[in-house]
Amino acid sequence: MYFIFYVLTISVCLSTWMFEVSGNKVLLISMDGFRWDYIEQVDTPNFDAFAVNGTRAQYINGSFVTKTFPSHFTMATGLYEESHGIIANSMYDPEFNEYFNKRSKETKWWDGGEPLWITARKQGLKSAAYFWPGDEAKIKGLRPNIHFKFDGTIPFRSRIDSAVQWLSDDIDLVMVYLSEPDTTGHLFGPNTPQVRSKVKEMDDLLGYIVDAFDKASLWDTVNVIITSDHGMTEVDYANKHVDLSNFIDMNVVDAIPTTGPTANILPRVDMEQEIIDNLTNVPHIKVYSKDDIPEHWHYKEHRRILPVLVVAEEGWVALKGPEEYSEPDLGAHGYDNTLSTMKPIFYARGPNIKQGFESLPFSIVDIYPLVCKLLCLKPAPNNGTLDNTKYFIVNDNSESCPRVTSSSSRNYLQIYMLAILSLFLISPIRNIL
Known part of the structure; x- marks a missing residue:
């Protein structure tokens, strides 16, 4: 016996x-509204050390519109906003005849793309998402193995503690959303002492992450990506606005589901050209029919993008009327993604990341195939490419990737x-x- x-x-x-996992784990953290040049405005010793031990890009190119929900779902799926369908924080779907907001969790809003946490689950890995936009919705019949109802009161360090514990156990992919420095940037504007103080806090948080990884001995098995969704610029709703009601008859408009840096307008039948004509020469805005939206924005092919798009000049906002003049925010985003003030950050460190390397700028859609590569996953169809990030990937396990299984599958x-x-x-x- x-x-x-x-x-x-x-x-x-x-x-x-025989069946040991070949790919390494991934922790993807988004620091909302972390503009690329905040790093240059204050001392950030932890970001600096992270770059020395890994890779950074001076900035990356976000998606249009540069808003939180669309940008985060683009990062998670590798799809342009016109492809995955989350085209604004607030939007109208003419097929559903319904409005979407940040509390909308129904599958029908989110099933236009396959986010990383679903790609991982479909291929036998385990995933966790801590407040990432879209993680509460069932997509392709699945949710992350671990997810929560959004609660902004949960301290950032508690979220990191949970992520480190999960990665120390059997979770392969963890995605963590942090709402700063975006919240502070909105309240006070980007070029303020309050934002600089918040950037220092986020640098301290990164130091906390590194220390936690040191204590848990995770650096040999986990790749960490620190990025953001968009930047931030100064606004003055009271004095630098274009009141659309001064130029168009609101009786010929069925809906304007979003205003600010951009406005989507749904005209009544046969009123589209009249609205465009009346807005064409208005200072501080540009107006586009859906067919004429610039190709480089990749923002015209979805039904939720309404027939008329207004894009404000940087620092200006397009509003529906006087009731919106009193918006207290001194910072905003959502503008043309080619503006330098809209650019996000990107840092990465781990066993498959080159040390001391500065990458050329790449697109936010390239993050999805990069994470799939690090996890040895076959990506779902997406608009990104590995061609822009392959230069800082080391110890490539491509040949052994077909043998990868999760802890449970193993x-x-x-x-x-x-x-x-x-x-x-x-x-x-x-x-x-």
């Missing part, structure tokens, strides 16, 4: 070795191997006994 136990133990060890494989080996080994032993 002791010999049988010995054989079974060897079988388990062999099966564990357990099933171990049991399978154990059963097979037992058939061959135990039967002859019975004869001997």
